[in-house]
Amino acid sequence: MTAPQTLGANDASPGAVNVLAALLEARTGQRIAANRTWRIDTALRPIAAERGATTIDDLVRLVLDGSSPELADRVVDALLNQETSFFRDAQAIAGAAEAIASLDRSNPRIWCAGCATGQEPLSLAMAFAERGGPLPEIVATDVSAAAIGRARTGRFSQFEIQRGLPVRQMLQWFEQDGN
Known part of the structure; x- marks a missing residue:
């Protein structure tokens, strides 16, 4: 018997990263820089856990199966930077x-x-x-x-x-x- 997988740092496979990067670029025009792929796990871990996915790859499969169209929207939204503050500059x-x-x-x-x-x-x-x-x-x-x-x-x-x-x-x- 093996222990259940849990999400961890850099959980996404290169294929999942490519799918997520393509989804983000197609929907927003934004790209995930190679040195920023660490954000994928941080941003998507709560959504994956909520959906019962044990890995980011499992979450990507849920997005790709199309049974939950709003899931892709939530994933894209979570990947956006959205850094803001009053009088930031x-x-x-x-x-x-x-x-x-x-x-x-x-x-x-x-x-x-x-x-x-x-x-x-x-x-x-x-x-x-x-x-x-x-x-x-x-x-x-x-x-x-x-x-x-x-x-x-x-x-x-x-x-x-x-x-x-x-x-x-x-x-x-x-x-x-x-x-």
Whole structure:
């Protein structure tokens, strides 16, 4: 009798990695760099366990059998970076606010691509509001429908708000509602 397999570091076979990389690229245009394949196990372990898969290869087989179309969506979403924080690049945000405020336009528009759960576009909105004057239209997009859905709620954890947002701005722009 053999011990049951459990997920571990670098669990995915090269074939499974290739399938996952192709799925991610086909759906989002993003590629998994060779030195970042370690993220596959970390990102997919919870989904695999939830589905009763003991390996990443088993999870890939479940994705490929097509019996659960939303599984492929969840796998792709889990593989996305979605790194975000308030005022993540404060100099760039301040520079954008200054440059756009100096434009000779009454209705500037900004596209914030790859916004994940929305901290960067909200940082831009805060920067513009604090400068005074007209607020631009800010359109925020992301390849992850789940991230956009969460961004639309405007709800963030205490950790997410404190990460990059000074206390003064936290108190000015947010109201506490639970955690």
